[in-house]
Amino acid sequence: MGAAGVLAPATPPAVGIDVASVARLRAAVERNPGLARRAYTAAEITDCERSPRRWASRWAAKEAVRKLAGSGGLGPARSPLPAFRDVEVAYDDHGAPRIRLLEGVPPAVSISHEGDLVVAVAVGAPGCPDPLDQPPSLPPPEGLVLPPRSPDAHKGDFGTVAVLAGAHGFSGAAYLAGMGAARGGAGRIRLCVPQSLFPIVAVKCTEVMAHGLPDGGSGTVGEDSVAVLERDHLPAADVLVAGCGLGQAPRTVTAVAALLERLPCPTVVDADGLNIAALRRVDWRHSGQPLVLTPHPAEMGRLLGTSAAEVQADRIGVALAYAAAHGVVVVLKGAETVIAGPDGRLAVDGHRVVALASGGTGDVLAGLIGAMLAGGLEPFDAARAGVTVHAEAGAAVEATRGRAGALAGDVVEALPAAQERLRRALATAAGAGGT
Secondary structure: OOHHHOOOOOOOOOEEEEEEEHHHHHHHHHHOHHHHHHHOOHHHHHHHHHOOHHHHHHHHHHHHHHHHHHOOOOOOOOOOOOOHHHEEEEEOOOOOEEEEEOOOOOOEEEEEEEOOEEEEEEEOOOOOOOHHHOOOOOOOOOOOOOOOOOOOOOHHHHOEEEEEOOOOOOHHHHHHHHHHHHHHOOOEEEEEEEHHHHHHHHHHOOOOEEEEEOOOOOOOOOHHHHHHHHHHHHHHOOEEEEOOOOOOOHHHHHHHHHHHOOOOOOEEEOOHHHHHHHHHOOOHHHOOOOEEEOOOHHHHHHHHOOOHHHHHHOHHHHHHHHHHHHOOEEEEOOOOOEEEOOOOOEEEOOOOOHHHOOOOHHHHHHHHHHHHHHOOOOHHHHHHHHHHHHHHHHHHHHHHHOOOOOOHHHHHHHHHHHHHHHHHHHHHHHHHHOO
């Protein structure tokens, strides 16, 4: 109600509109198949191949949603426009279109056909809230710390992460670890892979700097690779992330085991880095640097010479004992991930996100923890921050994509918003505590 009981005028909903040509979109997709892969999800491509008119229907709907986002209809207009593949157009059992978004509340959409033309209208709710102001799926845990982000900071303030990852057949692990660091807020990332993988990884990376290491054509890391890593990349690095997708070729086992006992900077060790350490009985105390280990239960079992079932039977006790005995921070992954410090500190993340049970999400977490270390957090705090942000991103993906079929790449894209929601929740809690 306004003054003197007069009704205030209703705020009209934001609207996005687009028009597309059926013939032109069909011809464009036939002429350039890569367009379909860039703009449509796999489910959309399958449906459009059965019903070619839907190439245009979906294109118009996606453009309408992007225009709606640009006008603030999905949150503040300053938000970046969603990518085409992040806007999925599905149809229900009655043929009505529905929008699914990687992030945020999906708008309503209407699609109409007239001859060769398709008209799509996307409508947002009046006063659509800023999705970054929405509370995280769980309140931030007590003691959670995130790296500071001063408004006048530059990329050098957020550190350089070097990533040693990848082998023939495992280029994706390297890419995901590098992107986990990038989306986690690291200032610079040096993604170091065997030279045979470099052309593949370089094509996928834009913001992350990919570097090829000598591999003798084997597609694996060896002593020649590590020599160049130590000479050209680690001197400039604040943090090393090692292990994702390295494989266990004999030359890799020899070179990586030796590297792990002469580290020049704080390091996150994941995946095959842990498997190699278990094979060669690496003594973590010889590394001379703070270490964060990120095993899943089977990898933890290999480090201990026991089974994953025995690890799962006492997750907290196993993590605490190993951390104390070896002077490392242990991140024992799984539902309610356990973070244990060498000084006896313990945190158990409250999230149970089945959408994270997908290949590559652990690589993302390793890179993310690397970014938290590079941002200035000490190892235990960096591990807890990485786990919390990663789980929050996974929960957001699960809320929009569902419990099955979410990909590690979806989690990567959800990381910035997840971290910002936690930052705002921490700021709100701090403000309330001071009143």
